[in-house]
Amino acid sequence: MSTINETRPADALRAGDRQADEHASATKPLGGIAGWMDDRLGGAKGVSFLAKKVFPDHWSFMLGEIAMYSMIVCLLTGAFLTFWFVPSATQVVYDGSYVPLQGVTMSDAYRSTLGISFDIRGGLLIRQIHHWAALIFVVAVFVHMARVFFTGAFRKPREINWVFGTILSLLACIEGFAGYSLPDDLLSGTGIRAMNGFIQSAPVIGSYLSYFIFGGAFPGEAIIPRLYSVHVLLIPAILVGLFTAHILLVFLHKHTQFPGPGRTNKNVVGYPLMPVYIAKAGGFFFIVFGVIALISAVVTINPIWAYGPYDPSPITAGSQPDWYMGFADGALRLLPGFLEFETFGFTWSMNIFPGSLILLPLMWTIIGVYPFVEAWVTGDKREHHLLDRPRNAPTRTAIGIAGISMYVVLFLAAGNDLMAIKLHLSINDITQTLRVLFFVAPPVAFWITKRICLSLQRADRQKVLHGRETGTIWRHADGRFEEIHAPLTPEERWVLVQHESLEPLELTAGKDANGVDSPIARKERLRAKFSRFYFRDRVAPATPSELEAAHHEHDDHAAALDGGHEAIEPAAAGQERETVKADKQHG
Amino acid sequence: MNDHETTDHGKSTALVPASSDGHDLLPASLITGVDQFENPGLPPHIHRAADDDPAAAKRAERQVATLFGLSMLATLVFVVSYFAVPDEATFFLPGVGLTKTQNVVLGLSLGFSIFLIGIGAVHWAKTLMSDEEIVEERHEQASTAEQRAKAVAVVSEGVGSTQLPRRPVLKYSLGGALGLFILPLGLQVAGSLGPTNIEELKHTIWDPKDNGGKPIRLMRDPEMTPIRFDEVTSGSVFHVMPETLQKYIDEGKHVLEAKAKAAVILIRLDPDLIKVQKAKDWGVDGVVAYSKICTHVGCAVGLYEQQTHHLLCPCHQSTFDLTEDCAVIFGPAKRALPQLKITVDDAGYLVAPAGFAEPVGPSFWERAR
Numbered sequence: 001m002s003t004i005n006e007t008r009p010a011d012a013l014r015a016g017d018r019q020a021d022e023h024a025s026a027t028k029p030l031g032g033i034a035g036w037m038d039d040r041l042g043g044a045k046g047v048s049f050l051a052k053k054v055f056p057d058h059w060s061f062m063l064g065e066i067a068m069y070s071m072i073v074c075l076l077t078g079a080f081l082t083f084w085f086v087p088s089a090t091q092v093v094y095d096g097s098y099v100p101l102q103g104v105t106m107s108d109a110y111r112s113t114l115g116i117s118f119d120i121r122g123g124l125l126i127r128q129i130h131h132w133a134a135l136i137f138v139v140a141v142f143v144h145m146a147r148v149f150f151t152g153a154f155r156k157p158r159e160i161n162w163v164f165g166t167i168l169s170l171l172a173c174i175e176g177f178a179g180y181s182l183p184d185d186l187l188s189g190t191g192i193r194a195m196n197g198f199i200q201s202a203p204v205i206g207s208y209l210s211y212f213i214f215g216g217a218f219p220g221e222a223i224i225p226r227l228y229s230v231h232v233l234l235i236p237a238i239l240v241g242l243f244t245a246h247i248l249l250v251f252l253h254k255h256t257q258f259p260g261p262g263r264t265n266k267n268v269v270g271y272p273l274m275p276v277y278i279a280k281a282g283g284f285f286f287i288v289f290g291v292i293a294l295i296s297a298v299v300t301i302n303p304i305w306a307y308g309p310y311d312p313s314p315i316t317a318g319s320q321p322d323w324y325m326g327f328a329d330g331a332l333r334l335l336p337g338f339l340e341f342e343t344f345g346f347t348w349s350m351n352i353f354p355g356s357l358i359l360l361p362l363m364w365t366i367i368g369v370y371p372f373v374e375a376w377v378t379g380d381k382r383e384h385h386l387l388d389r390p391r392n393a394p395t396r397t398a399i400g401i402a403g404i405s406m407y408v409v410l411f412l413a414a415g416n417d418l419m420a421i422k423l424h425l426s427i428n429d430i431t432q433t434l435r436v437l438f439f440v441a442p443p444v445a446f447w448i449t450k451r452i453c454l455s456l457q458r459a460d461r462q463k464v465l466h467g468r469e470t471g472t473i474w475r476h477a478d479g480r481f482e483e484i485h486a487p488l489t490p491e492e493r494w495v496l497v498q499h500e501s502l503e504p505l506e507l508t509a510g511k512d513a514n515g516v517d518s519p520i521a522r523k524e525r526l527r528a529k530f531s532r533f534y535f536r537d538r539v540a541p542a543t544p545s546e547l548e549a550a551h552h553e554h555d556d557h558a559a560a561l562d563g564g565h566e567a568i569e570p571a572a573a574g575q576e577r578e579t580v581k582a583d584k585q586h587g
Numbered sequence: 588m589n590d591h592e593t594t595d596h597g598k599s600t601a602l603v604p605a606s607s608d609g610h611d612l613l614p615a616s617l618i619t620g621v622d623q624f625e626n627p628g629l630p631p632h633i634h635r636a637a638d639d640d641p642a643a644a645k646r647a648e649r650q651v652a653t654l655f656g657l658s659m660l661a662t663l664v665f666v667v668s669y670f671a672v673p674d675e676a677t678f679f680l681p682g683v684g685l686t687k688t689q690n691v692v693l694g695l696s697l698g699f700s701i702f703l704i705g706i707g708a709v710h711w712a713k714t715l716m717s718d719e720e721i722v723e724e725r726h727e728q729a730s731t732a733e734q735r736a737k738a739v740a741v742v743s744e745g746v747g748s749t750q751l752p753r754r755p756v757l758k759y760s761l762g763g764a765l766g767l768f769i770l771p772l773g774l775q776v777a778g779s780l781g782p783t784n785i786e787e788l789k790h791t792i793w794d795p796k797d798n799g800g801k802p803i804r805l806m807r808d809p810e811m812t813p814i815r816f817d818e819v820t821s822g823s824v825f826h827v828m829p830e831t832l833q834k835y836i837d838e839g840k841h842v843l844e845a846k847a848k849a850a851v852i853l854i855r856l857d858p859d860l861i862k863v864q865k866a867k868d869w870g871v872d873g874v875v876a877y878s879k880i881c882t883h884v885g886c887a888v889g890l891y892e893q894q895t896h897h898l899l900c901p902c903h904q905s906t907f908d909l910t911e912d913c914a915v916i917f918g919p920a921k922r923a924l925p926q927l928k929i930t931v932d933d934a935g936y937l938v939a940p941a942g943f944a945e946p947v948g949p950s951f952w953e954r955a956r
Contacts, residue, residue: 054723091839097674121669124687125694157728190886193847194902197884197949200788207951211783217844218885254725262629268723269629276716283708290702297694298683312847313808313826313879315889317901332884332919333903340921342955349950351919352884385725417904427904428917490627497624543622 051274055281056257060147065281067140069288071243073133078232080126086112087228089184089221098305106184106309109224113183113304128296134176135301136292138324141169145367149400151387153256154371155380161249164242166368170360171239173324178231180302180322184224187302189310190319192223194332198356201349219310258387259498261491265386318418323411330413331355334435366403377530378502391460392499394453395534398446405445409438450537457539460496464488464542465550497541505531629720637714647714654707661700668692785953789946791848792831793927793939802938804830805853805876805929808846811836814853816931819874824891825853827876829939848947850879850887851927853937856896856909863912869928876927876939877913878947881905883920885949898924922950 029035030044038044055061088108094101096111098118116123145165148154154162181188181195196218200206215222254268263269271277307316321329332355339350374396375381390397412419413434420427467485474482488496505528636643668689676688730738751758793803804813808826811833819825829849835842858873866875877898881888886902896909897916905918913924925943932938946954 052721052723054721091842119674121674121689122693124690125697128690128694190902193886194884197886200949200951201884202952204952207785207788207953208783210951211785212777212780215780216782217784217787217841218847219843253728254723261627262722264626266725268725269720271718272721276712276718279708279712279716283705283712286701286705286708288705290698290700290705293694293698293701295698297691297698298680298686300683300686310843311809312843313828313850313887315887315901317890319886319901329903335919337883337905337915337919337921340950345956346952347950347954349921351921352950356884383728417901428906431904431917490624491630494624494627498626544624545622 051272053251053254053273053277054268054270055255055273055277056263056268056270058258060151061255062284063140063144063147065284066288067137067144068243068247069285070133070137070140070292071239072285073289073292074130074137075236075240077126077130077133078236081116081130082232084112084116084120084123085109085182085228087182087225089219089224101305101308104309107224109182109184110304110309113185117305125293125296128299128301129292131180131301132296132299133292134179135322135324136288138169138172138176141165141172142324145169146400146404149370150390150397151256151258152384152393152396153387155384156375157383158249158253158256159371159375161246161253162371163368164246164249166364168239168242168246170364171235171242173360175231175235175239176322177325178227178235181227182224182231183302183304184310185304186307186310186314186316187304187319189219189312190315191321192219192310193312198332198352201352202357203346203348203353206349219312254385256385256387259389259495261494263386265384268385320414320418326414327407327410328355328359330410330416330434331359333413333416333431334410334438336435374534377527377534379505379527379531380502386498389495389499391453391456392501394450394457394537397453398450401449402442402446405441406438409434409441454537454539457541461539461542464493464496465547468492497543499541501538501540502535503538504528504535629722632719635714635718638718644715647710651707651711651715654703654710658700658703658707661696661698661703665693665696665700668696785951788948788951789954791829791943791947792835792845793829793849793851793942795940795942797831802930802932802940803942804932805851805937805939806830806832808850813936815935816871816874816937817935819853819855819937821855821857821873822893823855826879827851827853847885848880851876852879852888852891852898853929854891854909860896860910861912862910866912866926869926871929871931871937874929874937875909876929876937877907877909877924878927878943879924880948881920882915882922882924882947883918883949888924 030038034044086108090108091105092108092111094104094106094111094114096102096114096119098114101114113127116127118124148162148165177191181192196210196214199210199213202209210218213223213226214220215226255270257263257268257270260269271280308314320326332352335351335355337351339354340352341348341350388396413431416427416430416434419425419430467487470484470486472484474484476482505524637647638644672689672692674689677685678688678691680686680691729735746752749757795801795803797803805825805827806813806829808828811828813830814825814827828846828851832842832845832849835845853874853876855874858867858870861867861870861873861875867873869875879887879889881900881902883900883903883905886900888898888900888905888907890899890901891897892899898907898909898913899905900907900918900920903919905920906916907913907920907924908916911923912926915921915923925945925947927939927943928941929937929939
């Protein structure tokens with residue numbers, strides 16, 4: 001790759017800044033409390049290293065921060081809530097200030113949650129901040145994950161951190177489920193009831209699992225305290241531990257950066273931790289916390305008082321889990337009943353088991369192993385610190401969108417009843433359509449995404465070779481019209497041409513001297529197939545010689561107009577057209 | 588370092604890129620460095636208004652200080668309204684509806700007191716702190732060959748001094764002990780989480796044995812009053828619990844466990860609509876009772892569509908047809924809702940003489956055994 005010039009025009013501009021800095025930093029000796037601490041900890045050694053640590057800037061890097069900060073808000077408000085919440089299923093008669101439920105028998109958990117909402121001053125606010133922060137936490141985790149995926153930030157050396165993140169996102173969902181089940185209202189109780197059904201669907205051990213988890217028959221009095229210790233102790237401990245490792249690895253690897261002028265795979269360009277990142281990231285914590293508090297002030301979330309206490313007999317229409325469990329609930333709505341069968345009197349609930357107990361582990365395993373699959377296909381053992389623009393990795397981007405489309409179908413299925421009511425459609429038609437879409441949407445999404453990525457890459461080439469469209473139309477003396485294209489600056493151009501364009505691997509030594517398949521070749525045949533799948537359609541970035549050729553053509557106006565664009569893209573354009581042809585054959 | 592980068596990838600000898608020139612994977616152009624654009628280096632640094640103009644810097648300072656000041660004001664509002672706003676006050680918030688005043692005032696003041704600190708800090712960073720980007724070099728993550736060799740040497744020396752390689756008995760006995768010590772802990776948790784009573788899953792309190800062998804009256808849920816046959820008018824729906832539940836309510840124990848399997852829905856249809864003879868026989872003149880616990884995952888099948896005579900489960904939309912003995916006509920459930928046989932006793936009340944003929948609720952492994 002290229003290196004940065006030692007002397008740049010920018011340095012002249014910065015000369016003034018540096019002088020000002022030196023002038024300001026009249027150094028003081030380390031004393032007082034800081035000195036006392038350093039005598040005992042020796043922390044000063046690390047301070048200069050940490051303070052100078054550089055973080056690159058991009059809006060999408062804030063997604064992970066949102067996740068981190070909303071998790072901290074959850075930990076903080078969650079600690080508050082434990083002061084008043086009573087994790088007990090003991091039945092009591094409500095005598096609090098919420099009139100409609102006075103005299104009703106309910107669990108202590110529900111009574112204390114009503115107490116937090118009505119009798120503890122500011123309690124409702126803390127409860128709503130906790131719930132909103134949890135919802136935003138899981139959204140931010142997923143969107144952050146998508147950012148990391150689509151930019152290829154999971155590549156070496158960050159695979160371990162991707163796996164950590166994968167586990168964190170699964171834990172976030174389970175933590176959320178455990179949390180919203182605690183108030184023991186009718187809605188969350190119905191969720192636990194369904195969970196009992198999911199557990200019972202496990203072949204062989206399902207009934208025993210159910211009795212283990214509920215400490216006897218459903219619902220029993222054990223599930224609330226057990227979920228409580230899972231929610232406030234077990235999962236948070238793992239979450240915080242893994243999250244710390246996640247952040248430490250970001251420090252260790254140094255943050256990835258988007259390609260740009262002056263940014264290479266061997267440097268990191270950005271602002272230092274002290275003071276800019278402390279101010280920006282620290283300030284962003286307050287922004288996230290503040291926005292969550294503002295939302296919680298005006299938008300009610302989970303009005304448990306409206307549902308009433310849990311009772312297995314009544315039910316509300318539109319019973320749905322919190323959004324992040326929606327896709328699993330949707331899977332259960334789509335799985336047709338005929339999948340259940342019996343052998344020798346034993347029941348195989350294949351209408352429930354795959355959607356309830358298999359889906360989550362399976363989905364997260366696929367996500368977790370993806371970096372290793374892609375690394376195997378590309379055979380690429382290099383470190384990658386420059387992010388991919390999603391268009392420059394068309395197959396990966398298309399795989400990601402295909403996966404998301406599958407997720408969205410399941411997510412929509414969880415709202416099939418609401419869609420039916422709001423849109424005045426038949427719930428049966430909606431469900432059938434979504435069943436079909438579950439299989440049809442991913443390949444369609446894959447194909448469309450890949451085509452869009454390749455088109456964007458071609459557009460990038462056009463832009464590099466012919467410049468940016470200015471919107472200015474010139475009329476020539478002979479009556480011709482021409483739009484003026486402005487050439488890109490080297491900085492603008494660099495972003496569009498800096499990427500590698502991988503080519504498919506091909507088998508060479510398929511057979512040894514005796515015509516026998518070499519063992520490597522047999523193993524590698526599959527890999528070659530995958531490689532073709534990934535990199536068969538490629539648009540190479542424009543090169544200086546192509547740009548040169550394009551310039552020559554532009555100088556000769558007549559030729560450019562007669563031949564159109566195709567005439568002025570010699571080598572690579574031909575290759576590109578072949579790719580297009582190949583696409584048509586495959587399509 | 589550079590050599591490492593370009594040669595250590597793709598150890599495979601059998602695979603090369605399509606347009607191979609001996610290097611695997613990298614397009615030729617990237618390796619040779621020929622015909623490839625140069626990284627133009629960092630763009631010129633553009634000064635901001637506050638960098639050059641003291642007035643702009645002063646303005647930025649004032650803006651930041653104002654934001655922090657407003658935050659303090661919001662904090663003050665929170666403290667005052669914590670004591671001043673009464674607990675029961677409500678008001679109409681446009682777009683939201685009737686809201687608890689305290690929650691809105693406390694939330695907005697807390698939100699702004701926090702939010703404005705953040706906005707102030709970010710504005711400060713963006714206008715006054717240096718916006719000069721700094722370049723930090725990266726280094727290969729892997730340790731050098733010498734460091735690796737040294738690590739291997741240190742570890743093997745340590746392992747060697749334990750004598751493990753020479754004394755396999757130690758290795759296997761330690762492995763066995765470590766492998767097994769988890770067992771007691773796991774056994775304690777798994778063994779004590781129970782108790783298990785799988786047969787209980789097949790039993791409901793509709794069993795006449797729970798009532799001294801006498802038929803069990805159908806009671807309204809939650810009033811627990813008996814239902815007279817002549818009160819069940821055509822098209823009406825009753826949510827029903829067994830008379831035997833009263834004992835649990837009185838004792839205040841295991842009420843929900845009993846209800847979780849005993850919930851029944853009672854509906855009167857035109858008898859001619861019922862297509863299955865058994866369903867007709869187990870009912871009384873078109874009055875039929877079915878388990879209300881969904882055979883999918885156990886939600887209450889609470890929605891009755893009077894026109895179509897369908898029962899719909901609101902959790903996953905399994906649909907059961909009352910005219911077809913509650914067979915599944917749509918959705919993820921497989922089995923029909925179990926029917927509860929009912930008759931009318933001498934006093935004219937509806938009773939269940941025999942309990943359910945099969946386990947109610949969601950499927951489980953041993954259900955049909």
